[in-house]
Amino acid sequence: xxxxxxxxxxxxxxxxxxxxxxxxxxxxxxxxxxxxxxxxxxxxxxxxxxxxxxxxxxxxxxxxxxxxxxxxxxxxxxxxxxxxxxxxxxxxxxxxxxxxxxxxxxxxxxxxxxxxxxxxxxxxxxxxxxxxxxxxxxxxxxxxxxxxxxxxxxxxxxxxxxxxxxxxxxxxxxxxxxxxxxxxxxxxxxxxxxxxxxxxxxxxxxxxxxxxxxxxxxxxxxxxxxxxxxxxxxxxxxxxxxxxxxxxxxxxxxxxxxxxxxxxxxxxxxxxxxxxxxxxxxxxxxxxxxxxxxxxxxxxxxxxxxxxxxxxxxxxxxxxxxxxxxxxxxxxxxxxxxxxxxxxxxxxxxxxxxxxxxxxxxxxxxxxxxxxxxxxxxxxxxxxxxxxxxxxxxxxxxxxxxxxxxxxxxxxxxxxxxxxxxxxxxxxxxxxxxxxxxxxxxxxxxxxxxxxxxxxxxxxxxxxxxxxxxxxxxxxxxxxxxxxxxxxxx
Numbered sequence: 420x421x422x423x424x425x426x427x428x429x430x431x432x433x434x435x436x437x438x439x440x441x442x443x444x445x446x447x448x449x450x451x452x453x454x455x456x457x458x459x460x461x462x463x464x465x466x467x468x469x470x471x472x473x474x475x476x477x478x479x480x481x482x483x484x485x486x487x488x489x490x491x492x493x494x495x496x497x498x499x500x501x502x503x504x505x506x507x508x509x510x511x512x513x514x515x516x517x518x519x520x521x522x523x524x525x526x527x528x529x530x531x532x533x534x535x536x537x538x539x540x541x542x543x544x545x546x547x548x549x550x551x552x553x554x555x556x557x558x559x560x561x562x563x564x565x566x567x568x569x570x571x572x573x574x575x576x577x578x579x580x581x582x583x584x585x586x587x588x589x590x591x592x593x594x595x596x597x598x599x600x601x602x603x604x605x606x607x608x609x610x611x612x613x614x615x616x617x618x619x620x621x622x623x624x625x626x627x628x629x630x631x632x633x634x635x636x637x638x639x640x641x642x643x644x645x646x647x648x649x650x651x652x653x654x655x656x657x658x659x660x661x662x663x664x665x666x667x668x669x670x671x672x673x674x675x676x677x678x679x680x681x682x683x684x685x686x687x688x689x690x691x692x693x694x695x696x697x698x699x700x701x702x703x704x705x706x707x708x709x710x711x712x713x714x715x716x717x718x719x720x721x722x723x724x725x726x727x728x729x730x731x732x733x734x735x736x737x738x739x740x741x742x743x744x745x746x747x748x749x750x751x752x753x754x755x756x757x758x759x760x761x762x763x764x765x766x767x768x769x770x771x772x773x774x775x776x777x778x779x780x781x782x783x784x785x786x787x788x789x790x791x792x793x794x795x796x797x798x799x800x801x802x803x804x805x806x807x808x809x810x811x812x813x814x815x816x817x818x819x820x821x822x823x824x825x826x827x828x829x830x831x832x833x834x835x836x837x838x839x840x841x842x843x844x845x846x847x848x849x850x851x852x853x854x855x856x857x858x859x860x861x862x863x864x865x866x867x868x869x870x871x872x873x874x875x876x877x878x879x880x881x882x883x884x885x886x887x888x889x890x891x892x893x894x895x896x897x898x899x900x901x902x903x904x905x906x907x908x909x
Contacts, residue, residue, distance in 0.1 A: 423455025424628045428618065430462045431473035434679035435480035438633060438663050441697045445660055446631050447486045448720040458625055459491030461502045464611045480680035484690050485713055498625040503617050510612045510620055513650060514573055522649045523605060525571035526553040527564035548601025549574065573606035575646060583641040588658040588722045595641040603642055615642045623652035631658045658722050661701040664729045687756060687793025692741040701730035710743055738791040745790050754783035756793040764797045766804060778887065785883035803887050806895045808874040810903050815870045819904035824867045826857060828897060828908060831868055835890060846882035871900045
């Protein structure tokens with residue numbers, strides 16, 4: 420039985436894009452579901468744009484998502500090197516083989532000559548392609564071009580009248596005609612291989628069994644199949660997964676949400692939630708289940724449940740999924756998540772005191788149910804910090820102006836003063852005592868206290884708000900809201 424080997428092969432020219440992360444995830448899931456291996460290969464032949472910083476960012480983003488690999492530039496393996504710039508001698512040797520067999524040739528055409536060829540095909544209503552002008556150059560013609568300083572590229576000679584069939588595991592059979600392709604460049608004038616050439620050599624020599632990648636690579640596949648055949652390599656299985664579109668059905672861009680994985684990390688999304696969301700972009704578990712761990716997804720993952728149609732990136736759904744994961748998290752984890760954002764906002768010091776640590780833990784419990792992302796914590800903090808609050812509506816103002824308000828707030832102040840330490844577990848009994856002693860309904864007690872402390876009619880539980888605010892701030896806020904309502908509080 421063939422060993423399952425898949426790969427994720429990013430170009431280190433920027434941070435890991437959300438589409439690339441989805442491709443990496445699908446490869447990872449397929450490998451794990453079938454007892455196979457995931458290989459990380461860095462396609463860094465774009466020398467000017469590639470950087471070690473981008474390579475590290477991509478690796479760190481994959482690790483953050485929980486996607487690990489079995490072989491790669493950092494781990495090594497039996498089929499390395501795993502960076503294309505370290506494999507140039509391999510490409511060079513195979514290029515010489517193709518040249519010697521007449522399957523490839525040197526092309527000295529200038530950009531102006533190539534443009535003239537494209538125009539000629541366009542005028543005839545045909546697809547622009549290379550016309551094979553340099554295929555039969557004599558040695559003397561080559562020498563003449565080189566004496567003029569022309570540096571050749573290497574073109575692959577495409578067989579004529581050949582039907583190329585891609586047995587795609589997602590899309591079924593896809594057929595291309597070789598006559599519409601034209602001889603294409605496999606080695607650039609600087610000696611570096613093109614994408615279509617290097618990817619074939621690497622996938623074949625690294626024994627990749629399944630090439631799972633984005634639909635946009637489907638048009639490259641016939642060129643790659645021709646190279647597999649010319650080099651005598653066995654074909655892998657191909658599976659082209661759908662494009663990711665924004666909600667307006669246009670190509671995913673910044674206006675649809677953050678485009679890189681690191682941005683989601685910085686916005687306070689949980690990696691488990693992002694993985695869950697990405698898995699559902701173009702794949703279905705076959706039921707109604709939507710909140711799934713990566714273990715659960717792996718158990719159900721198969722390529723026959725990958726959709727052909729484009730996947731829609733719905734930011735609202737990602738926020739919903741992330742909110743569920745936050746609510747399912749421990750209070751310690753939520754506190755850890757919100758802490759960097761509180762620090763950045765200057766609400767806690769960089770070196771937490773024990774008192775600040777307890778305060779952050781209280782906030783995490785109080786607001787856990789209200790967060791879709793950890794970064795939203797700052798938006799909610801206006802009700803928990805500062806002396807100045809504004810009563811949000813006339814309805815809220817009317818509640819403070821009710822005849823029962825002075826007695827409720829006075830008894831609340833007295834009972835609060837009697838507590839040496841404010842703990843959440845002590846607040847609910849305190850509030851119940853007020854309702855019992857004043858013979859009032861819960862709403863007649865809880866609502867005026869909430870409004871007097873926050874200015875709002877809804878929000879986190881009072882038994883958390885009160886310890887977070889503390890006695891001094893509570894006193895100031897009660898006086899402030901009472902004054903706004905025109906009430907004298909002793």
